[in-house]
Amino acid sequence: xxxxxKSFATSGExxxxxxxxxxxxxxxxxxxxxxxxxEGDVSISTVVRxxxxxxxxxxxxxxxxxxxAGVTFARILAERELAFLHAPARxxxxxxxxxxxxxxGNLFAPNPYGDFTVALLALDAVVxxxxxxxxxxxxxxxxxxxxxxxxxxxxxxxSCQKPQGADTFRYRKIARIKPKGGSVITLAAHLPxxxxxxxxxxxxxxxxxxxxxxAKAAERALEGRPLDASTIxxxxxxxxxxxxxxxxxxxxxxxRREIVGVHLRRLLSGQE
Amino acid sequence: xxxxxLQFRHNGRDVAIFVDGGTNLLVAxxxxxxxxxxxxxxxxxxxxxxxxxxxxxxxLSCLTLAEAVAGRSVETLDGIKDGPNLHPLQRxxxxxxxxxxxxxxxxxxxxxxxxxxxxxQPSRADVIEAISGNICRCTGYEPIINAVLAxxxxxxxxx
Numbered sequence: 317x318x319x320x321x322k323s324f325a326t327s328g329e330x331x332x333x334x335x336x337x338x339x340x341x342x343x344x345x346x347x348x349x350x351x352x353x354x355e356g357d358v359s360i361s362t363v364v365r366x367x368x369x370x371x372x373x374x375x376x377x378x379x380x381x382x383x384x385a386g387v388t389f390a391r392i393l394a395e396r397e398l399a400f401l402h403a404p405a406r407x408x409x410x411x412x413x414x415x416x417x418x419x420x421g422n423l424f425a426p427n428p429y430g431d432f433t434v435a436l437l438a439l440d441a442v443v444x445x446x447x448x449x450x451x452x453x454x455x456x457x458x459x460x461x462x463x464x465x466x467x468x469x470x471x472x473x474x475s476c477q478k479p480q481g482a483d484t485f486r487y488r489k490i491a492r493i494k495p496k497g498g499s500v501i502t503l504a505a506h507l508p509x510x511x512x513x514x515x516x517x518x519x520x521x522x523x524x525x526x527x528x529x530x531a532k533a534a535e536r537a538l539e540g541r542p543l544d545a546s547t548i549x550x551x552x553x554x555x556x557x558x559x560x561x562x563x564x565x566x567x568x569x570x571x572r573r574e575i576v577g578v579h580l581r582r583l584l585s586g587q588e
Numbered sequence: 589x590x591x592x593x594l595q596f597r598h599n600g601r602d603v604a605i606f607v608d609g610g611t612n613l614l615v616a617x618x619x620x621x622x623x624x625x626x627x628x629x630x631x632x633x634x635x636x637x638x639x640x641x642x643x644x645x646x647x648l649s650c651l652t653l654a655e656a657v658a659g660r661s662v663e664t665l666d667g668i669k670d671g672p673n674l675h676p677l678q679r680x681x682x683x684x685x686x687x688x689x690x691x692x693x694x695x696x697x698x699x700x701x702x703x704x705x706x707x708x709q710p711s712r713a714d715v716i717e718a719i720s721g722n723i724c725r726c727t728g729y730e731p732i733i734n735a736v737l738a739x740x741x742x743x744x745x746x747x
Contacts, residue, residue, distance in 0.1 A: 317610075318608040318609045318610055318611075319609045319610035320609050321592065321609045321610065321653065321655055323655070343653060343656075345651075346648075346651040346652055346653060346656075347633050347648075347651050350612055350650070350651040350652065350653060351631070351632045351633060351651060353610050353612070354612065354631035354632065354650060354651075355631065355632070363609070363610060363653070365653075365656070390645075409633070409721055410636060410699075410719075410720040410721015410722065411646050411699065411702065411703075411717070411718060411720070411721055412633075412636060412639055412646045412647055412648045412699070412721050413633055413648070413721055415645050415646055415647055416633075416647055416648065416651060416652070495716070495717055495720045496720040496721060
């Protein structure tokens, strides 16, 4: 069924069009919205686009990086300043999907997709959105908890603090097919170390709940302790707490619960 | 519903068509322009059979809104041969038995071309990564990888 396509020069106009029409969806790279249209999703009556250059801007010069919602994963991989995000970007799709899929769209990707968002959650990213009410910043964790109600808002950019040191941020995606495949489990950990102890640990899991979520019990097990074998074992055994994985073609909920601790242990101990 | 006028370059030639709102590029190429080389596989971005180059970048035409290529250059498999001569990649695919049923071949060739345009001397790992978004259900991946490497080698020999 044909839909109405509305193209705008500015994100403000696009946000207004999006918030005033329940059947409107924002078209970024197309990997979610065009797929829905191809499948005959009748809930979409209008497709909104914006050519605003601010949406494809990357600012990675300072200690805090800001990435426009329309920035593709291929672009992330081409930015040396964003090296800490290369592993999550590379774990997504094949080259064509990485040339199309965007950081903003990934926030809305259902399981077993949305790997980049898992990384953003561990990095305590902030999502800048524009709705009918104006622009505001939302922590990514809150954004994900209210994602069902965010369809009428336009994501402008995401931003986060650059991790200190290459080993501080770690990422691991478990997939059936290498190098490309949907996620069985995706894990990301931000582990700032101060005087030999973990301070402010954030662990995020993908495909372990309807949206990416933090493994807060595992974070508590790490907090204030040196990253040694007994601490890692305690965190790994707490990884399952608060999760609600689903059965899908890539793995059963039971399997995901069985292996999440194993992979968290490997991630924390730096094993391949 | 009103149709939208759309102009873009298709294999080096300007084309002008009218599309319905929401039409994807694959449908526009096949049904409105008559270029049957990009194939419909899954419609979800999982198989790569519809791969084309947009401004020299590999894209999935089934997930591309046709209107989004206005004023841009789209290259399909139909455009890579040089007159009556096959492209070196096509020749290498034939010589290395890289096509079985042939349905994935156009997408594989475009993904391989996107690789060789940027990296004329890829490693085996580079080739595997480059075609990782393309599924061959005959599972003939090894001959395909060999063909891409052979095309890269023959390109070096000519240079």
